[in-house]
Amino acid sequence: MGRHDGEAPSSTITSPGAIVSPVVSVENLTKTYGSVTALAGVSFTVDEGEVLAILGPNGAGKTTAVEILEGYRQADSGTISVLGHDPSSGGREFRDRIGIVLQETGIEFVLTVREAIDTYARSYSRRLPTDELINLVGLDGKADARIKTLSGGQKRRLDLALGLAGDPELLFLDEPTTGFDPSARRKSWAMIEGLTDLGKTIMLTTHYLDEAQHLADRIIVLSGGSIVAEGTADTLGVGRASSTISFTVEGADRPPRLEGGPIMTGRTITYRSTSVTSDLLALTSWATERGVELGGLEVARPSLEDVYLDIVGEAGTGSRAS
């Protein structure tokens, strides 16, 4: 499948010197449900060809934000422009240019993959050929299989094919790999990376740090309805968050002092580590010299929770993401 240069969004074919407006521009977006504040004044932009990840725990307001941009929900206040449209009133002209892959959407299970794509793609003014789509999402052998016979991952790939059916300029992916096993996630990532090569602008939400890190050019961390951090994986300090090394030792010798420990909890010894390789070397040398075994040795990468705590702590609010 080639690039669709001839059909590039209008912002790229403006005369030289003209201001190229971002694909998505959001200012001071707010939304409350009763007494619950889902979004408390969120502002950001997405440029053409960019992959932006909205990262946050469940209930952070990710889906609310994205569904407002998709036109499903109405914001309480704020200025929103998506491809030059107000999503809530953009209508079919707006939806003709976007692709939506929702977290959970039903489909008629009695249809085949090909029939579903043909049915749902009919209303777009330009379409990617069905076979090309099936190929793109790797459902080649399943084109004529009923949807009810597909696995969860295959159904998700069909969702992606349906989101791409209208050859959208902007694609929304709401938690594209939640519930996937690691190998299925890797496959999906490769597929999404392929889309960025086609020049698509992508907004994705996720609660997996590594997913945002892997796929996105830029990450927005949403917590409790506000943006608590924004930047690339590196500038967010994700790399600085510490891993945990833990083990148990038989015997009375006290394990060595390192920067992040030891922290003794019952028989378990834990170190916080920002340089896992050298810390492990120190610990394993110490153990080998004494001929003791590091029982149940475990190295845990920083959890998203840890990173949030770091980020939220750095932001100076001190409050935990809810």
Place this chain on the structure above:
Amino acid sequence: MSGARYVSLVWGQVRHNNRVFWRTPAAAFFTLALPVIFLILFSVIFGDVEVGGGYSFSQFFAPAMAVFAAVSSSFSNLAIGVSYARDQGILKRVRGTPLPAWVYMAGRICSGVWFAVLSVSIMFILGWAFFGFHMVWANLGTALVVFVVGIATFSALGLAVCAVLKNADSSPAVANGVFLPMAFVSGIFIQLDDAPRWLQILGDIFPLKHFAGPFGEAFDPLRQSPILGWEHLGVMILWLVFGMVIITRYFTWDPRGA
């Protein structure tokens, strides 16, 4: 966008609904097979009953069953089908595409008309072939007008039921719980000439009697002059308007959760 494009989109939806319908045995059974079973059972049981002028029982029962099938295709089919589509997020998916909302609904309603035409034809052909039903061509125009208004009314009411339901699991119970008793008080199964007065009034309030009554009369060979009862159409149109008000007020495309 051109009119032809819209027609083609509606046609695509009708074909899609048709495909899903035939692959969902429960829907096909309740919509098409059940009225046929009723026709056969009642015609066999009351087959020997002479109705005035030497006409068969089926002369009056086949049109009644045709109306039963038509309401099943429109009212029940939409109330249940659209509720489930909403619960499963299918409506939400549709709303995320450029397909206009009215095209989706028009597709649903046109499919209902198609199933209704199909089941009415089955009813008349079976009645004619096995149970002594004779087609009366003179009042076909009247029958068509009644049929169109009836289908429109019951489509609107089906969507209205869907609009007020919290979730799809209750939709078959509600749709059938409304439709089946209404069929009895509207004289679909049994003539109500000897029924208590309050029951007859109850039937007069609901739209089904005003669909089945004039539709059946159009196939009554004893009736000399064609009469289109405007009061019947009037009652149906009132219900049609009522249904539209409920739809505009309460219908949503988002799943509502259990």
